[in-house]
Amino acid sequence: MKKISFYILSTALLSSAYAADTYTVDPGHTYAHFAVSHLGFSTMRGRIDSTGGSFTIDTIDGNSGSVSVKLDPASVDTGHDKRDDHLRSPDFLNVVEFPDMSYASTSVTLTADGGSVEGNLTMMGKTLPVSLDITAMKCGEHPFSKKPTCGFDATTTIKRSSFGSQYGLPAIGDDMQLWIEVEGSR
């Protein structure tokens, strides 16, 4: 009886650790990576850093949650300063006029092997619905900070022209693959 009570209490405590808990995004381990066809010759890849955000995971009530991530388009990095300057210009990300980029979910569905996120991506002053596929997720205690930590990888493909980036089409691809890696702790 005591053993059963112990297991029930443990499960309740562990479950409450993940039940609708809010995690603060760690900008040092949260990024958006992108890939675009470069003139059809190869794929150009780059990274955009995060400035913050938060997410919740609720494994008790319908395996749902929410996520809100802020990105800094001026931090775009493709490994080449001059190309990065070009990407920041009005030709592409137009960071001086649109310094903010973000993703905010409207619904999250978690499954045993990932899940999906419905939400809105705001980029270059335009907000459009974008779905993410969660490809990996893990929650646990961080080995160094000892804080409860969760992280997930999500991916999607968008058309940059939908957000107003028309320059260079079709030579520079319209399809833009996005990978968003998020980590946070509470």
Add this chain to the structure above:
Amino acid sequence: MNLLNLPEIQSGLIPFVSSLILALVLHSRWPQWSALSALAGFYIGAASMGVLDLTPTRSANRIFLLGLGFVALGSIVDIITNRSSNSSIRQVCNPIGLVILAIVISVAWLIYSPLSRQGGMEMVGSLLSAIAWSALIAAGLLTLDRQPIRAYTAITFLALAIGICTALGASILLGQLAIGLSASCGALLLLACFTNVQRVPLKFIAVAAFLCAAIGVAGVIFAKVTWLTLLLLAGVPLIVRLPLPVAWPRLAQASVVSLFAALAGSAAVSLALWQSAQSTSYY
């Protein structure tokens, strides 16, 4: 390869040919409106680049809309300056001065929002520099309205130099827009060499001056053009005023003025090239 996707077609051939054809058609029947063929060529070139859209609101499409606004303003000023019965209006206010003021205000409005995020003395300095440069360009071009060869040469080479400097900076889009303006105005320069055009309507110069000023300043704010490069570019509308023998044929006048305008523009382009050469190309 689709030829329409080549930048030299979008910003060179398309604006030049469309401007020339429209100018030839309009020149015989409505000479006062033939200069607007260059603006049509500019907008057609922008459309071929796929950037002539209105949403989301950003500096590029504000430039397109304001350009159309200046056609209306320039048309009103043309009416005022052409009618001697309106001399009382001209005693009260200088119509060309009003256009210059409108250009300066428009350019300042265009860049105020992104500059306001900087704040402080950096914002004030950039705003004052933009106002000063816009006023210089507007005054330099608008006062050439009665000298068509010099006016068209100044606009052609100023826009070309702005385009090259901006493309070397960080924005090929802004550069192509300016080069498209240059190409379409070049068609008018060619026409002026072989016709008896006596005056450039202000409805065209007002728009051309605004576009040159706006794209130049946008190059500094949104790309990586420097204020020093713009200062050198301000020499183009000045150097076209060099004295020329009146008896020279128009083609000869245009050739000499173009040579000097190209020299002035190339000084700015050389500076932009040197600054751009600090890092390797990635094309």
